[in-house]
Amino acid sequence: MKLSKIIPLLLLCMQTAFTGQLQVVATYGYIGDIVQRIGKDRVEVVVLARGDYNPHIIIPKPSYIAKLRRADLLIINGGQLEIGWLPQIIKQANNGAVQPGERGFLDLSMHVHLIDVPTSVSRELGDVHPEGNPHFFMDPDNIPVIAKAITERLSELDPDNQAFYEANNKELYALWQRNMKVWEEKLKPFKGEKVIEYHKIFDYFLNRFGFTIAGTIEPLPGIPPTTKHIADIEKLIEREQVKFIFQDVYNPQDASSYLSKRLNVKLIVLPHDVGAVKEADNVFSVFDEIIRRITQ
Numbered sequence: 001m002k003l004s005k006i007i008p009l010l011l012l013c014m015q016t017a018f019t020g021q022l023q024v025v026a027t028y029g030y031i032g033d034i035v036q037r038i039g040k041d042r043v044e045v046v047v048l049a050r051g052d053y054n055p056h057i058i059i060p061k062p063s064y065i066a067k068l069r070r071a072d073l074l075i076i077n078g079g080q081l082e083i084g085w086l087p088q089i090i091k092q093a094n095n096g097a098v099q100p101g102e103r104g105f106l107d108l109s110m111h112v113h114l115i116d117v118p119t120s121v122s123r124e125l126g127d128v129h130p131e132g133n134p135h136f137f138m139d140p141d142n143i144p145v146i147a148k149a150i151t152e153r154l155s156e157l158d159p160d161n162q163a164f165y166e167a168n169n170k171e172l173y174a175l176w177q178r179n180m181k182v183w184e185e186k187l188k189p190f191k192g193e194k195v196i197e198y199h200k201i202f203d204y205f206l207n208r209f210g211f212t213i214a215g216t217i218e219p220l221p222g223i224p225p226t227t228k229h230i231a232d233i234e235k236l237i238e239r240e241q242v243k244f245i246f247q248d249v250y251n252p253q254d255a256s257s258y259l260s261k262r263l264n265v266k267l268i269v270l271p272h273d274v275g276a277v278k279e280a281d282n283v284f285s286v287f288d289e290i291i292r293r294i295t296q
């Protein structure tokens with residue numbers, strides 16, 4: 001066969017190999033990992049945000065627009081976590097299939113119970129959690145709920161593979177429940193321990209495993225601490241006999257380090273998403289690593 005005939009044939013084969021693969025864009029690493037576990041080779045997943053960045057303040061790259069332009073499905077965390085960076089990308093990508101309200105748009109926050117939902121919505125004081133705490137991924141019991149929502153949406157967009165997606169979801173569910181038992185066992189001795197966080201990012205995790213949240217170094221979510229607030233936290237740590245300060249990987253650590261050294265409270269830096277630290281490279285290892293760092 002002549003080369004001139006082989007090349008078009010090859011091109012045709014390459015094209016066929018890619019048809020049928022749903023193009024999914026996920027805003028955060030944890031979403032991408034769950035989609036990959038359910039969709040396996042039937043999906044192509046692109047994650048927009050880097051896991052070691054502040055999820056509220058992702059710096060959009062021009063390449064994000066091209067990625068979204070080709071997408072069949074956009075899956076977001078929601079609860080205003082992406083409000084500062086995603087709307088502009090959606091607008092510029094100009095892809096009718098993934099606009100809010102379309103089947104190609106999935107907002108995970110609509111499927112879980114949000115905590116700290118204020119009675120009146122106001123960003124007046126700069127609070128970056130005006131609709132409640134959006135960091136629900138930190139509750140490991142939310143993973144099966146998220147996985148189910150993703151399974152249903154993939155099945156809706158690609159009904160030929162529904163049984164495949166459902167079987168993968170079932171497998172993920174069983175594996176997740178086994179890990180959950182191990183995590184619960186490891187954290188049993190920590191029930192009731194008092195914790196200070198920098199940002200209200202680990203609340204769902206702390207609530208799930210029975211820690212007590214004594215306070216936060218930020219006076220309001222997204223607002224850096226003042227000297228007065230740090231002095232108040234210092235008194236609170238002594239009064240309440242706080243055992244730990246939990247810090248994320250991206251916020252400044254000087255206030256946490258100061259309090260930790262001065263009052264001899266253990267400061268632990270924890271991952272908040274897939275890719276936040278190198279050990280946390282998937283949804284399972286995020287929780288493995290959080291628990292390893294707390295219990296070691």
Ligand SMILES: [Zn+2]
Nearest residue numbers: 128200201221
């Ligand atoms: Zn936040």
